[in-house]
Amino acid sequence: MNDDKVKAAQMAVELIPNQAIVGLGSGSTASIFIDLLAKRANEEAMDITCVATSVQTSQLALGFGLKVVDIDAVDRIDVTVDGADEVDGQLNGIKGGGAALLFEKIVASNSTKNIWVVDSSKQHLNLGSYRLPVEVVKFGVHHVYNYLKTRDLKPVYRQQEDGNYLTTDSGNYIIDVDITGQKDLPQLAKDLKELTGVVEHGLFIDVCDVLLVGNTGQAIYKDQL
Numbered sequence: 001m002n003d004d005k006v007k008a009a010q011m012a013v014e015l016i017p018n019q020a021i022v023g024l025g026s027g028s029t030a031s032i033f034i035d036l037l038a039k040r041a042n043e044e045a046m047d048i049t050c051v052a053t054s055v056q057t058s059q060l061a062l063g064f065g066l067k068v069v070d071i072d073a074v075d076r077i078d079v080t081v082d083g084a085d086e087v088d089g090q091l092n093g094i095k096g097g098g099a100a101l102l103f104e105k106i107v108a109s110n111s112t113k114n115i116w117v118v119d120s121s122k123q124h125l126n127l128g129s130y131r132l133p134v135e136v137v138k139f140g141v142h143h144v145y146n147y148l149k150t151r152d153l154k155p156v157y158r159q160q161e162d163g164n165y166l167t168t169d170s171g172n173y174i175i176d177v178d179i180t181g182q183k184d185l186p187q188l189a190k191d192l193k194e195l196t197g198v199v200e201h202g203l204f205i206d207v208c209d210v211l212l213v214g215n216t217g218q219a220i221y222k223d224q225l
């Protein structure tokens with residue numbers, strides 16, 4: 001287990017108040033957080049209700065004994081803790097390396113506070129080292145792929161180990177694109193959203209409120225930047 005991810009997850013667990021409705025992210029760092037949250041909730045007899053961002057996360061949390069409810073069973077999520085694939089100096093990020101970006105963005109959008117847990121390898125001055133995941137409905141996907149090619153985004157279908165295209169929890173495909181050289185990311189985010197067939201993309205702009213960095217023990221608050 002990566003110690004830096006554990007440290008970031010530990011820092012996040014300390015920020016969860018009793019009786020909170022907690023959004024559970026997806027990926028390896030979020031999974032560590034879920035484990036530690038379950039332990040703390042058990043030790044301190046906390047009353048925590050969780051909303052999961054993927055089938056895998058839901059199963060993991062239930063396995064640890066956490067109470068998991070459907071997102072539509074709650075009015076609002078108090079705090080969501082999630083990982084990220086890349087984060088810039090303004091706390092904007094790329095997510096979706098684990099293909100959970102759609103549910104992650106829905107949960108994040110309905111959360112009062114979003115905490116990201118990372119190790120410092122995820123921090124970059126500008127986004128683009130990580131390929132941006134774009135979630136696309138299966139019908140007509142190749143037309144979207146071709147369009148992304150014309151935009152010089154160097155699209156690549158995400159594949160499983162067996163060579164088949166990976167299918168998300170919502171039954172869609174993921175196309176990973178190269179955003180190096182894209183100067184205006186908010187505009188790119190809009191353009192991608194407007195593209196028929198695109199369900200969501202992994203650019204999370206102005207979403208993260210607090211970034212917890214494991215190796216340095218830093219807590220970076222968006223409103224203090």
Ligand SMILES: O=C[C@H](O)[C@H](O)[C@H](O)COP(=O)(O)O
Nearest residue numbers: 027028029083096097098100
């Ligand atoms: O779809 C997956 C998520 O966006 C993850 O939060 C992201 O990939 C980071 O995962 P990890 O903590 O495993 O690096």
